[in-house]
């Protein structure tokens with residue numbers, strides 16, 4: 001039996017004003033107030049973080065950011081430092097999302113620096129990896145994931161890895177309505193867990209949470225969560241609506 005506490009996170013991407021973010025966050029906090037067996041996290045846009053923090057304070061909803069920069073401070077126009085995230089109430093951060101890799105030039109190397117910066121500041125990174133459709137069709141899925149993990153996590157210790165969450169998001173399943181089948185996702189999650197075991201040992205492999213992301217909805221979360229190596233979800237579109245997202249969080253009911 002899996003003893004890892006499920007972690008279900010909402011990545012709001014570039015959606016919602018401050019007022020809309022607060023409204024959705026409050027609704028969600030009320031809807032999941034009785035949930036103790038799942039960790040629930042939302043990642044609103046930067047502009048809404050501080051207000052959402054106030055709105056969910058004392059509830060079971062955890063707060064995360066969608067990105068981070070690794071420098072403490074300086075002349076880096078447009079970037080947000082780890083200390084700024086902490087001051088806005090964030091304890092989690094999504095790192096290396098495929099949209100950041102695709103549109104903003106993130107690489108395994110920048111992912112590595114961002115993870116280090118998050119850990120140094122007590123922020124838990126949710127590290128995203130995943131192959132594109134082309135890479136899957138060419139039979140390169142496992143090579144790509146191997147490289148993303150080995151380069152992204154290069155230089156980290158088991159103690160560091162203990163404070164990380166992984167998110168497998170096949171790029172072809174993001175926002176497309178094309179979910180990976182639970183068997184496809186499980187196959188990859190098991191591969192990732194074995195890779196983590198090789199890098200950080202059995203204990204960390206047994207305790208690290210590996211989320212699945214890509215068109216997760218209330219009606220497919222149940223079969224994904226039934227897989228032994230899927231420990232939660234990173235949800236985009238369906239997390240924008242509090243009711244729908246709560247339906248995913250309550251996948252057992």
Ligand code: 13P
Pocket residue numbers: 011097169173174175176177213214215216234235236237238
């Ligand atoms: P969708 O749930 O909209 O497919 O997005 C997934 C995602 O990218 C979460 O980070």
